[in-house]
Amino acid sequence: MAADVTTTAEWQALRKHAEEIRDTRLRDLFAADPDRGGRLTVEVADLYVDYSKNLVTDETLALLTALAERVGLTDRIAATFSGAHVNSTEDRAVLHTALRLPRDATLTVDGQDVVAAVHGVLDRMAAFAGTVRSGEWRGHTGERIRTVVNIGIGGSDLGPVMAYEALKDYRDAGLTCRFVSNIDPTDIHEATADLDPATTLFVVVSKTFSTQETLANAHQARRWLLAGLDGDESAIARHFVAVSTSEQRVRNFGIDPANMFGFWDWVGGRYSLPSAVGLSVMLAVGPQRFTEMLAGYHAVDEHFRSAPLARNAPALLGLLNVWYTNFLGAQTHAVLPYSQYLNRFPAYLQQLTMESNGKSVTVDGSPVSYDTGEIFWGEPGTNGQHAFYQLIHQGTRLVPADFVAFSEPNHDIGEMHDLFMSNFFAQTAALAFGRTAEQVEAEGTPADLVPHRVMAGNHPTTSILAGKLTPATFGQLVALYEHIVLTEAAIWDINAFDQWGVELGKVMANQLAPLLTGESPDLGTVDSSTAALIGRYRSQRGR
Ligand code: F6P
DSSP, X not given: OOOOGGGSHHHHHHHHHHHHTTTOOHHHHHHHOTTHHHHSEEEETTEEEEOTTSSOOHHHHHHHHHXXXXXXXXXXXXXXXXXXOOBTTTTBOOOGGGGGOOTTOOXXXXXXXXXXXXXXXXXXXXXXXXXXXXXXXXXXXXXXXXXXXXXXXXXXXXXXXXXXXXXXXXXXXXXXXXXXXXXXXXXXXXXXXXXXXXXXXXXXXXXXXXXXHHHHHHHHHHHHHHHHTTTOGGGHHHHEEEEESOHHHHHHHTXXXXXXXXXXXXXXXXXXXXXXXXXXXXXXXXXXXXXXXXHHHHHHHHHHHHSOGGGOHHHHHHHHHHIIIIISOOOEEEEEEEOGGGTTHHHHHIIIIIIHHOOSBOTTSOBOSSOOOOEEEOOOTTGGGGTTHHHHHHSSSOOOEEEEEEEEOSSOOTTXXXXXXXXXXXXXXXXXXXXXXXXXXXXXXXXXXXXXXXXXXXXXXXXXEEEEOOHHHHHHHHHHHHHHXXXXXXXXXXXXXXXXXXXXXXXXXXXXXXXXXXXXXXXXXXXXXXXXXXXXXXXXXXX
Protein backbone atom coordinates (compact mmCIF):
# COMPACT_ATOMS: atom_id res chain seq x y z
CA MET A 1 0.00 0.00 0.00
CA ALA A 2 1.46 3.40 -1.01
CA ALA A 3 2.11 5.83 1.83
CA ASP A 4 -0.51 8.56 2.28
CA VAL A 5 0.98 11.57 0.48
CA THR A 6 0.01 13.85 3.37
CA THR A 7 2.46 12.02 5.62
CA THR A 8 5.45 12.82 3.42
CA ALA A 9 7.96 15.44 4.44
CA GLU A 10 7.26 17.28 1.18
CA TRP A 11 3.54 17.62 1.90
CA GLN A 12 4.22 18.70 5.48
CA ALA A 13 6.69 21.30 4.25
CA LEU A 14 4.07 22.72 1.91
CA ARG A 15 1.53 22.85 4.72
CA LYS A 16 3.95 24.81 6.89
CA HIS A 17 4.90 27.05 3.97
CA ALA A 18 1.22 27.79 3.27
CA GLU A 19 0.89 29.13 6.82
CA GLU A 20 4.01 31.23 6.41
CA ILE A 21 2.97 32.93 3.20
CA ARG A 22 -0.74 33.27 3.99
CA ASP A 23 -0.43 37.06 4.29
CA THR A 24 1.90 37.53 1.32
CA ARG A 25 0.42 39.84 -1.29
CA LEU A 26 0.95 39.65 -5.03
CA ARG A 27 1.42 43.40 -4.94
CA ASP A 28 4.45 42.97 -2.66
CA LEU A 29 5.85 40.00 -4.58
CA PHE A 30 5.83 42.03 -7.78
CA ALA A 31 7.28 45.10 -6.05
CA ALA A 32 10.11 43.02 -4.58
CA ASP A 33 10.98 41.35 -7.87
CA PRO A 34 10.69 43.56 -10.94
CA ASP A 35 11.47 40.55 -13.18
CA ARG A 36 8.73 38.36 -11.76
CA GLY A 37 6.33 38.89 -14.66
CA GLY A 38 8.90 37.75 -17.18
CA ARG A 39 10.55 35.15 -15.01
CA LEU A 40 7.62 33.06 -13.86
CA THR A 41 6.66 32.07 -17.36
CA VAL A 42 7.13 29.00 -19.49
CA GLU A 43 6.73 28.44 -23.20
CA VAL A 44 5.42 25.23 -24.65
CA ALA A 45 5.14 25.04 -28.44
CA ASP A 46 3.14 28.19 -29.32
CA LEU A 47 1.69 28.70 -25.86
CA TYR A 48 3.16 31.37 -23.60
CA VAL A 49 2.16 30.56 -20.03
CA ASP A 50 2.50 33.33 -17.45
CA TYR A 51 2.03 31.96 -13.93
CA SER A 52 3.55 34.98 -12.19
CA LYS A 53 0.17 36.17 -10.91
CA ASN A 54 -0.22 33.07 -8.77
CA LEU A 55 0.09 33.08 -4.98
CA VAL A 56 3.51 31.51 -5.02
CA THR A 57 7.11 32.32 -4.25
CA ASP A 58 10.18 30.60 -5.61
CA GLU A 59 10.12 28.50 -2.47
CA THR A 60 6.53 27.41 -3.12
CA LEU A 61 7.49 26.27 -6.60
CA ALA A 62 10.51 24.40 -5.31
CA LEU A 63 8.41 22.66 -2.66
CA LEU A 64 5.73 21.72 -5.19
CA THR A 65 8.34 20.33 -7.54
CA ALA A 66 9.83 18.35 -4.68
CA LEU A 67 6.39 16.89 -3.98
CA ALA A 68 6.08 15.88 -7.63
CA GLU A 69 9.46 14.18 -7.44
CA ARG A 70 8.49 12.45 -4.23
CA VAL A 71 5.38 10.88 -5.78
CA GLY A 72 7.33 9.88 -8.89
CA LEU A 73 5.50 12.08 -11.39
CA THR A 74 8.18 11.62 -14.03
CA ASP A 75 7.97 7.83 -13.74
CA ARG A 76 4.21 7.98 -13.89
CA ILE A 77 4.35 10.04 -17.08
CA ALA A 78 6.81 7.58 -18.60
CA ALA A 79 4.67 4.60 -17.59
CA THR A 80 1.56 6.16 -19.11
CA PHE A 81 3.26 7.02 -22.40
CA SER A 82 4.78 3.55 -22.62
CA GLY A 83 1.43 1.78 -22.52
CA ALA A 84 1.65 0.32 -19.01
CA HIS A 85 -1.78 -0.56 -17.62
CA VAL A 86 -2.05 2.55 -15.45
CA ASN A 87 -5.84 2.35 -15.55
CA SER A 88 -5.66 -0.38 -12.94
CA THR A 89 -9.36 -0.81 -12.17
CA GLU A 90 -10.04 -1.63 -15.81
CA ASP A 91 -6.63 -3.21 -16.43
CA ARG A 92 -6.02 -0.96 -19.43
CA ALA A 93 -3.28 1.12 -20.92
CA VAL A 94 -3.95 4.85 -21.22
CA LEU A 95 -2.62 5.84 -24.58
CA HIS A 96 -4.41 8.90 -25.91
CA THR A 97 -0.90 10.27 -26.50
CA ALA A 98 -0.39 7.49 -29.07
CA LEU A 99 -3.26 8.93 -31.12
CA ARG A 100 -1.02 11.78 -32.17
CA LEU A 101 2.26 9.99 -32.67
CA PRO A 102 3.75 10.70 -36.09
CA ARG A 103 3.60 7.96 -38.68
CA ASP A 104 7.28 7.09 -38.31
CA ALA A 105 7.13 6.63 -34.53
CA THR A 106 7.18 3.16 -33.00
CA LEU A 107 5.13 1.88 -30.11
CA THR A 108 4.09 -1.69 -29.50
CA VAL A 109 1.74 -2.29 -26.60
CA ASP A 110 0.25 -5.63 -25.57
CA GLY A 111 1.48 -7.07 -28.85
CA GLN A 112 -0.22 -4.39 -30.97
CA ASP A 113 1.65 -2.03 -33.29
CA VAL A 114 -0.17 0.98 -31.97
CA VAL A 115 1.20 3.51 -34.46
CA ALA A 116 0.20 1.38 -37.44
CA ALA A 117 -3.28 0.89 -35.98
CA VAL A 118 -3.74 4.61 -35.31
CA HIS A 119 -2.58 5.68 -38.75
CA GLY A 120 -4.61 2.95 -40.41
CA VAL A 121 -7.78 4.47 -38.97
CA LEU A 122 -6.64 8.04 -39.66
CA ASP A 123 -6.08 7.09 -43.30
CA ARG A 124 -9.54 5.55 -43.58
CA MET A 125 -11.06 8.63 -41.96
CA ALA A 126 -9.19 10.88 -44.36
CA ALA A 127 -10.31 8.87 -47.37
CA PHE A 128 -13.92 8.94 -46.20
CA ALA A 129 -13.80 12.63 -45.32
CA GLY A 130 -12.33 13.33 -48.75
CA THR A 131 -15.24 11.69 -50.54
CA VAL A 132 -17.87 13.44 -48.43
CA ARG A 133 -16.16 16.82 -48.69
CA SER A 134 -15.69 16.56 -52.45
CA GLY A 135 -19.25 15.45 -53.04
CA GLU A 136 -18.16 12.09 -54.42
CA TRP A 137 -20.05 10.44 -51.56
CA ARG A 138 -23.72 10.75 -52.37
CA GLY A 139 -26.79 10.26 -50.28
CA HIS A 140 -29.49 7.72 -51.10
CA THR A 141 -31.18 9.98 -53.63
CA GLY A 142 -27.93 11.03 -55.28
CA GLU A 143 -27.57 14.37 -53.51
CA ARG A 144 -24.37 15.42 -51.80
CA ILE A 145 -24.13 15.66 -48.02
CA ARG A 146 -24.64 19.14 -46.59
CA THR A 147 -25.09 18.50 -42.87
CA VAL A 148 -23.34 16.12 -40.51
CA VAL A 149 -25.18 15.26 -37.30
CA ASN A 150 -22.89 13.86 -34.62
CA ILE A 151 -24.78 11.69 -32.15
CA GLY A 152 -22.92 10.89 -28.93
CA ILE A 153 -22.65 11.96 -25.32
CA GLY A 154 -19.89 12.71 -22.81
CA GLY A 155 -16.54 12.26 -24.47
CA SER A 156 -18.29 11.22 -27.66
CA ASP A 157 -19.88 14.66 -27.86
CA LEU A 158 -18.04 17.26 -25.81
CA GLY A 159 -14.69 16.86 -27.58
CA PRO A 160 -16.11 16.96 -31.11
CA VAL A 161 -18.54 19.82 -30.46
CA MET A 162 -15.93 21.86 -28.61
CA ALA A 163 -13.38 21.32 -31.39
CA TYR A 164 -15.90 22.03 -34.14
CA GLU A 165 -16.80 25.33 -32.48
CA ALA A 166 -13.14 26.16 -31.89
CA LEU A 167 -12.14 25.45 -35.49
CA LYS A 168 -15.25 26.82 -37.20
CA ASP A 169 -13.15 29.39 -39.00
CA TYR A 170 -11.30 26.53 -40.74
CA ARG A 171 -14.35 24.86 -42.25
CA ASP A 172 -13.90 24.85 -45.98
CA ALA A 173 -16.16 22.32 -47.66
CA GLY A 174 -19.57 23.84 -47.10
CA LEU A 175 -20.43 21.18 -44.54
CA THR A 176 -22.19 22.14 -41.35
CA CYS A 177 -22.12 19.97 -38.23
CA ARG A 178 -24.75 19.65 -35.55
CA PHE A 179 -24.43 17.76 -32.30
CA VAL A 180 -27.08 15.74 -30.54
CA SER A 181 -26.30 14.39 -27.09
CA ASN A 182 -29.19 14.71 -24.67
CA ILE A 183 -31.82 11.98 -24.52
CA ASP A 184 -34.31 14.81 -24.02
CA PRO A 185 -36.23 14.32 -27.30
CA THR A 186 -36.06 18.06 -27.79
CA ASP A 187 -32.42 17.76 -28.73
CA ILE A 188 -32.81 15.52 -31.75
CA HIS A 189 -36.06 17.20 -32.70
CA GLU A 190 -34.44 20.62 -32.87
CA ALA A 191 -31.33 19.27 -34.60
CA THR A 192 -33.25 17.60 -37.41
CA ALA A 193 -36.46 19.64 -37.72
CA ASP A 194 -35.23 21.80 -40.60
CA LEU A 195 -32.94 19.25 -42.25
CA ASP A 196 -33.42 17.32 -45.45
CA PRO A 197 -32.75 13.59 -44.88
CA ALA A 198 -31.40 13.34 -48.43
CA THR A 199 -28.46 15.63 -47.56
CA THR A 200 -27.86 14.56 -43.95
CA LEU A 201 -25.16 12.22 -42.65
CA PHE A 202 -25.34 10.85 -39.12
CA VAL A 203 -22.11 10.03 -37.34
CA VAL A 204 -23.02 7.84 -34.36
CA VAL A 205 -20.18 8.01 -31.86
CA SER A 206 -20.06 5.69 -28.89
CA LYS A 207 -17.07 3.89 -27.50
CA THR A 208 -19.24 1.14 -26.07
CA PHE A 209 -22.16 1.49 -28.49
CA SER A 210 -24.41 0.69 -25.54
CA THR A 211 -25.04 4.15 -24.08
CA GLN A 212 -28.76 4.72 -23.53
CA GLU A 213 -28.82 8.31 -24.74
CA THR A 214 -26.83 7.69 -27.89
CA LEU A 215 -28.73 4.58 -28.91
CA ALA A 216 -32.10 6.24 -28.30
CA ASN A 217 -31.05 9.22 -30.42
CA ALA A 218 -29.55 7.02 -33.12
CA HIS A 219 -32.76 4.96 -33.35
CA GLN A 220 -34.79 8.15 -33.63
CA ALA A 221 -32.43 9.44 -36.32
CA ARG A 222 -32.94 6.18 -38.19
CA ARG A 223 -36.73 6.49 -37.98
CA TRP A 224 -36.55 10.14 -39.09
CA LEU A 225 -34.34 9.28 -42.04
CA LEU A 226 -36.45 6.36 -43.21
CA ALA A 227 -39.65 8.40 -42.84
CA GLY A 228 -38.13 10.99 -45.17
CA LEU A 229 -36.76 8.48 -47.68
CA ASP A 230 -39.80 6.26 -48.31
CA GLY A 231 -38.76 3.72 -45.70
CA ASP A 232 -36.04 2.32 -47.92
CA GLU A 233 -33.65 0.51 -45.55
CA SER A 234 -30.87 0.59 -48.11
CA ALA A 235 -30.61 4.34 -47.39
CA ILE A 236 -28.99 3.59 -44.01
CA ALA A 237 -25.65 2.72 -45.56
CA ARG A 238 -25.42 6.13 -47.28
CA HIS A 239 -26.50 8.17 -44.27
CA PHE A 240 -25.08 6.47 -41.18
CA VAL A 241 -21.51 5.88 -40.13
CA ALA A 242 -20.32 4.75 -36.71
CA VAL A 243 -17.34 5.44 -34.49
CA SER A 244 -16.87 2.80 -31.83
CA THR A 245 -14.71 0.12 -30.29
CA SER A 246 -17.49 -2.48 -30.69
CA GLU A 247 -17.91 -3.78 -34.22
CA GLN A 248 -20.50 -6.31 -33.10
CA ARG A 249 -22.82 -3.71 -31.57
CA VAL A 250 -22.42 -1.43 -34.58
CA ARG A 251 -23.44 -4.34 -36.79
CA ASN A 252 -26.40 -5.13 -34.52
CA PHE A 253 -27.60 -1.55 -34.88
CA GLY A 254 -27.62 -2.01 -38.63
CA ILE A 255 -24.57 -0.02 -39.64
CA ASP A 256 -22.24 -1.77 -42.06
CA PRO A 257 -18.82 -2.23 -40.38
CA ALA A 258 -17.36 -0.94 -43.66
CA ASN A 259 -18.77 2.40 -42.52
CA MET A 260 -17.31 2.11 -39.05
CA PHE A 261 -14.19 3.82 -37.74
CA GLY A 262 -12.64 2.09 -34.78
CA PHE A 263 -10.62 3.01 -31.77
CA TRP A 264 -9.37 1.08 -28.79
CA ASP A 265 -10.07 0.45 -25.12
CA TRP A 266 -6.89 2.33 -24.27
CA VAL A 267 -8.54 5.58 -25.35
CA GLY A 268 -10.70 7.01 -22.57
CA GLY A 269 -13.93 8.70 -23.70
CA ARG A 270 -12.91 12.14 -22.42
CA TYR A 271 -9.52 11.81 -24.11
CA SER A 272 -10.87 10.55 -27.41
CA LEU A 273 -11.18 13.68 -29.56
CA PRO A 274 -7.94 12.98 -31.49
CA SER A 275 -9.17 9.47 -32.37
CA ALA A 276 -11.93 8.61 -34.85
CA VAL A 277 -14.24 10.33 -32.35
CA GLY A 278 -13.10 13.54 -34.05
CA LEU A 279 -14.51 12.38 -37.42
CA SER A 280 -17.13 15.15 -37.57
CA VAL A 281 -14.38 17.70 -37.00
CA MET A 282 -12.30 16.17 -39.77
CA LEU A 283 -15.32 16.26 -42.09
CA ALA A 284 -15.69 19.97 -41.38
CA VAL A 285 -12.07 21.15 -41.50
CA GLY A 286 -10.45 18.45 -43.61
CA PRO A 287 -7.75 15.84 -42.98
CA GLN A 288 -4.86 18.29 -43.33
CA ARG A 289 -6.08 20.53 -40.54
CA PHE A 290 -6.97 17.54 -38.40
CA THR A 291 -3.36 16.42 -38.85
CA GLU A 292 -2.14 19.87 -37.79
CA MET A 293 -4.29 19.59 -34.68
CA LEU A 294 -2.70 16.21 -33.88
CA ALA A 295 0.76 17.71 -34.36
CA GLY A 296 -0.18 20.41 -31.87
CA TYR A 297 -1.16 17.81 -29.31
CA HIS A 298 2.04 15.88 -29.98
CA ALA A 299 4.27 18.92 -29.41
CA VAL A 300 2.87 19.30 -25.90
CA ASP A 301 3.06 15.54 -25.28
CA GLU A 302 6.76 15.65 -26.05
CA HIS A 303 7.27 18.64 -23.80
CA PHE A 304 5.38 16.96 -20.95
CA ARG A 305 7.42 13.83 -21.10
CA SER A 306 10.81 15.44 -21.54
CA ALA A 307 10.90 18.90 -19.93
CA PRO A 308 12.32 19.09 -16.41
CA LEU A 309 9.55 19.54 -13.86
CA ALA A 310 10.57 23.11 -13.04
CA ARG A 311 10.09 24.07 -16.73
CA ASN A 312 7.27 21.68 -17.53
CA ALA A 313 4.10 23.68 -18.25
CA PRO A 314 1.43 21.02 -17.61
CA ALA A 315 3.28 19.78 -14.52
CA LEU A 316 3.63 23.30 -13.12
CA LEU A 317 -0.01 24.16 -13.74
CA GLY A 318 -1.14 20.87 -12.25
CA LEU A 319 1.00 21.49 -9.19
CA LEU A 320 -0.45 24.98 -8.82
CA ASN A 321 -3.92 23.46 -8.85
CA VAL A 322 -2.86 21.07 -6.09
CA TRP A 323 -1.42 24.02 -4.16
CA TYR A 324 -4.75 25.85 -4.24
CA THR A 325 -6.88 22.79 -3.58
CA ASN A 326 -4.92 21.16 -0.80
CA PHE A 327 -3.02 23.99 0.86
CA LEU A 328 -5.03 27.17 0.30
CA GLY A 329 -8.53 25.69 0.43
CA ALA A 330 -9.83 26.52 -3.06
CA GLN A 331 -12.88 24.54 -4.13
CA THR A 332 -13.25 25.62 -7.72
CA HIS A 333 -11.21 26.64 -10.72
CA ALA A 334 -12.42 29.04 -13.38
CA VAL A 335 -11.33 28.79 -17.00
CA LEU A 336 -12.01 31.93 -18.95
CA PRO A 337 -11.23 31.80 -22.66
CA TYR A 338 -11.03 35.18 -24.35
CA SER A 339 -12.12 33.61 -27.60
CA GLN A 340 -15.73 33.16 -28.61
CA TYR A 341 -14.61 30.15 -30.64
CA LEU A 342 -13.70 28.45 -27.36
CA ASN A 343 -17.21 28.85 -25.97
CA ARG A 344 -17.53 25.10 -25.29
CA PHE A 345 -14.03 24.73 -23.86
CA PRO A 346 -15.12 25.08 -20.21
CA ALA A 347 -17.83 22.44 -20.71
CA TYR A 348 -15.30 20.12 -22.30
CA LEU A 349 -12.87 20.71 -19.44
CA GLN A 350 -15.56 19.90 -16.93
CA GLN A 351 -15.70 16.33 -18.17
CA LEU A 352 -11.96 16.08 -18.72
CA THR A 353 -11.06 17.24 -15.25
CA MET A 354 -14.02 16.26 -13.07
CA GLU A 355 -14.75 12.83 -14.52
CA SER A 356 -11.01 12.13 -14.33
CA ASN A 357 -10.16 13.42 -10.88
CA GLY A 358 -13.46 13.27 -8.99
CA LYS A 359 -12.27 10.26 -6.97
CA SER A 360 -12.17 9.51 -3.26
CA VAL A 361 -9.97 6.44 -3.12
CA THR A 362 -6.35 6.06 -4.07
CA VAL A 363 -5.11 3.70 -6.75
CA ASP A 364 -4.96 0.86 -4.22
CA GLY A 365 -8.50 1.52 -2.99
CA SER A 366 -7.72 3.33 0.28
CA PRO A 367 -9.87 6.36 1.13
CA VAL A 368 -8.05 9.64 0.44
CA SER A 369 -7.49 11.95 3.40
CA TYR A 370 -7.37 15.12 1.29
CA ASP A 371 -9.44 16.88 -1.33
CA THR A 372 -9.18 15.77 -4.95
CA GLY A 373 -10.70 17.10 -8.19
CA GLU A 374 -11.38 20.79 -8.61
CA ILE A 375 -14.78 22.00 -9.71
CA PHE A 376 -14.08 23.45 -13.14
CA TRP A 377 -16.35 26.07 -14.60
CA GLY A 378 -16.26 29.11 -16.81
CA GLU A 379 -17.55 31.13 -19.73
CA PRO A 380 -15.83 33.05 -22.46
CA GLY A 381 -14.67 36.56 -21.71
CA THR A 382 -15.91 39.19 -21.86
CA ASN A 383 -19.38 37.77 -21.16
CA GLY A 384 -18.29 36.35 -17.81
CA GLN A 385 -17.10 39.81 -16.74
CA HIS A 386 -20.69 41.00 -16.78
CA ALA A 387 -21.96 37.98 -14.91
CA PHE A 388 -19.83 36.28 -12.25
CA TYR A 389 -16.48 38.12 -12.12
CA GLN A 390 -17.83 40.33 -9.32
CA LEU A 391 -17.61 37.34 -6.96
CA ILE A 392 -14.04 36.64 -8.01
CA HIS A 393 -13.06 40.29 -7.52
CA GLN A 394 -14.81 41.08 -4.27
CA GLY A 395 -16.35 37.89 -2.91
CA THR A 396 -14.94 35.87 -0.03
CA ARG A 397 -13.84 32.79 -1.92
CA LEU A 398 -10.56 31.88 -3.45
CA VAL A 399 -11.14 31.18 -7.16
CA PRO A 400 -7.94 30.49 -9.12
CA ALA A 401 -8.59 31.25 -12.78
CA ASP A 402 -6.98 30.48 -16.12
CA PHE A 403 -7.24 33.20 -18.75
CA VAL A 404 -6.72 31.95 -22.32
CA ALA A 405 -6.33 34.26 -25.33
CA PHE A 406 -4.82 34.72 -28.78
CA SER A 407 -2.91 37.77 -29.94
CA GLU A 408 -4.03 37.54 -33.54
CA PRO A 409 -7.76 37.58 -34.22
CA ASN A 410 -9.42 35.24 -36.67
CA HIS A 411 -11.48 38.22 -37.77
CA ASP A 412 -9.78 41.59 -37.58
CA ILE A 413 -12.66 44.02 -37.47
CA GLY A 414 -11.80 47.62 -36.69
CA GLU A 415 -10.38 47.97 -33.20
CA MET A 416 -12.52 45.24 -31.74
CA HIS A 417 -9.79 42.72 -31.03
CA ASP A 418 -7.64 45.31 -29.26
CA LEU A 419 -10.61 46.29 -27.12
CA PHE A 420 -11.32 42.65 -26.44
CA MET A 421 -7.74 41.93 -25.43
CA SER A 422 -7.53 45.03 -23.27
CA ASN A 423 -10.13 43.32 -21.12
CA PHE A 424 -8.03 40.17 -20.95
CA PHE A 425 -4.98 42.11 -19.73
CA ALA A 426 -7.00 44.40 -17.46
CA GLN A 427 -8.82 41.61 -15.65
CA THR A 428 -5.78 39.63 -14.59
CA ALA A 429 -4.05 42.84 -13.42
CA ALA A 430 -7.14 44.01 -11.52
CA LEU A 431 -7.55 40.60 -9.92
CA ALA A 432 -3.91 40.49 -8.85
CA PHE A 433 -3.39 44.04 -7.65
CA GLY A 434 -6.87 45.40 -6.94
CA ARG A 435 -7.28 48.93 -5.66
CA THR A 436 -6.29 50.05 -2.19
CA ALA A 437 -8.33 52.30 0.10
CA GLU A 438 -5.74 55.02 -0.45
CA GLN A 439 -6.18 54.80 -4.21
CA VAL A 440 -9.95 54.88 -3.89
CA GLU A 441 -9.83 57.85 -1.50
CA ALA A 442 -7.44 59.71 -3.77
CA GLU A 443 -10.11 59.57 -6.46
CA GLY A 444 -12.37 61.64 -4.20
CA THR A 445 -14.67 58.75 -3.27
CA PRO A 446 -16.98 59.63 -0.32
CA ALA A 447 -15.72 57.95 2.87
CA ASP A 448 -18.80 55.72 3.28
CA LEU A 449 -18.29 54.27 -0.21
CA VAL A 450 -14.60 53.56 0.16
CA PRO A 451 -14.95 50.03 1.63
CA HIS A 452 -17.36 49.11 -1.15
CA ARG A 453 -14.96 50.23 -3.83
CA VAL A 454 -11.77 48.76 -2.40
CA MET A 455 -10.58 45.73 -4.36
CA ALA A 456 -8.44 43.53 -2.21
CA GLY A 457 -6.68 41.97 -5.18
CA ASN A 458 -4.50 38.93 -4.58
CA HIS A 459 -6.75 36.77 -6.73
CA PRO A 460 -4.53 34.28 -8.56
CA THR A 461 -4.62 33.84 -12.31
CA THR A 462 -2.60 32.11 -14.99
CA SER A 463 -2.49 33.70 -18.44
CA ILE A 464 -2.11 31.46 -21.48
CA LEU A 465 -1.42 33.46 -24.61
CA ALA A 466 -0.90 32.04 -28.11
CA GLY A 467 -0.33 33.73 -31.45
CA LYS A 468 -3.53 32.67 -33.19
CA LEU A 469 -6.24 30.08 -32.73
CA THR A 470 -5.24 27.50 -35.32
CA PRO A 471 -5.73 23.71 -35.41
CA ALA A 472 -2.17 23.39 -34.05
CA THR A 473 -2.52 25.82 -31.13
CA PHE A 474 -5.89 24.34 -30.36
CA GLY A 475 -4.38 20.84 -30.10
CA GLN A 476 -1.63 22.23 -27.89
CA LEU A 477 -4.16 23.78 -25.54
CA VAL A 478 -6.19 20.60 -25.13
CA ALA A 479 -3.08 18.49 -24.53
CA LEU A 480 -1.91 21.00 -21.92
CA TYR A 481 -5.07 20.39 -19.90
CA GLU A 482 -4.99 16.63 -20.39
CA HIS A 483 -1.57 16.58 -18.80
CA ILE A 484 -2.55 18.96 -16.01
CA VAL A 485 -5.12 16.33 -15.09
CA LEU A 486 -2.52 13.55 -15.09
CA THR A 487 -0.20 15.62 -12.90
CA GLU A 488 -2.90 16.21 -10.31
CA ALA A 489 -3.85 12.53 -10.34
CA ALA A 490 -0.23 11.55 -9.71
CA ILE A 491 -0.04 13.78 -6.65
CA TRP A 492 -3.39 12.58 -5.36
CA ASP A 493 -2.49 8.95 -6.17
CA ILE A 494 -5.81 8.39 -7.89
CA ASN A 495 -6.84 6.67 -11.12
CA ALA A 496 -7.81 9.49 -13.49
CA PHE A 497 -8.95 7.08 -16.16
CA ASP A 498 -11.95 5.24 -14.79
CA GLN A 499 -15.42 6.65 -13.98
CA TRP A 500 -17.28 4.13 -11.86
CA GLY A 501 -19.36 6.86 -10.24
CA VAL A 502 -21.22 7.49 -13.46
CA GLU A 503 -22.23 3.87 -13.81
CA LEU A 504 -24.75 3.70 -10.93
CA GLY A 505 -26.95 6.44 -12.40
CA LYS A 506 -26.89 4.73 -15.80
CA VAL A 507 -27.96 1.38 -14.32
CA MET A 508 -30.70 2.96 -12.20
CA ALA A 509 -32.14 4.95 -15.12
CA ASN A 510 -32.55 1.74 -17.07
CA GLN A 511 -34.15 0.04 -14.05
CA LEU A 512 -36.62 2.88 -13.47
CA ALA A 513 -37.74 3.31 -17.07
CA PRO A 514 -40.47 0.60 -16.89
CA LEU A 515 -41.96 2.30 -13.80
CA LEU A 516 -42.40 5.54 -15.73
CA THR A 517 -44.23 3.97 -18.63
CA GLY A 518 -46.44 1.97 -16.31
CA GLU A 519 -45.15 -1.24 -17.89
CA SER A 520 -44.13 -2.17 -14.36
CA PRO A 521 -46.71 -0.45 -12.10
CA ASP A 522 -45.38 -1.43 -8.65
CA LEU A 523 -43.76 1.65 -7.10
CA GLY A 524 -43.12 -0.29 -3.89
CA THR A 525 -39.67 -1.24 -5.15
CA VAL A 526 -38.27 2.29 -4.84
CA ASP A 527 -37.79 4.75 -1.97
CA SER A 528 -40.77 6.89 -0.90
CA SER A 529 -39.48 10.12 -2.45
CA THR A 530 -38.78 8.55 -5.83
CA ALA A 531 -42.12 6.69 -5.69
CA ALA A 532 -44.03 9.93 -5.03
CA LEU A 533 -42.22 11.77 -7.80
CA ILE A 534 -42.81 8.99 -10.32
CA GLY A 535 -46.43 8.71 -9.17
CA ARG A 536 -46.93 12.42 -9.88
CA TYR A 537 -45.17 12.10 -13.23
CA ARG A 538 -47.39 9.18 -14.21
CA SER A 539 -50.57 11.00 -13.27
CA GLN A 540 -49.48 14.11 -15.19
CA ARG A 541 -48.91 11.90 -18.21
CA GLY A 542 -52.29 10.21 -17.70
CA ARG A 543 -50.85 6.81 -16.77
O1 F6P B 1 -20.39 9.65 -18.77
C1 F6P B 1 -19.83 8.39 -18.68
C2 F6P B 1 -19.23 7.93 -19.96
O2 F6P B 1 -18.84 6.63 -19.80
C3 F6P B 1 -18.11 8.83 -20.45
O3 F6P B 1 -16.91 8.53 -19.87
C4 F6P B 1 -18.16 8.62 -21.91
O4 F6P B 1 -17.45 9.61 -22.58
C5 F6P B 1 -19.64 8.66 -22.14
O5 F6P B 1 -20.19 7.97 -21.03
C6 F6P B 1 -20.13 8.08 -23.42
O6 F6P B 1 -19.80 6.73 -23.56
P1 F6P B 1 -19.83 6.02 -24.96
O7 F6P B 1 -18.85 6.70 -25.83
O8 F6P B 1 -19.48 4.59 -24.69
O9 F6P B 1 -21.22 6.15 -25.52
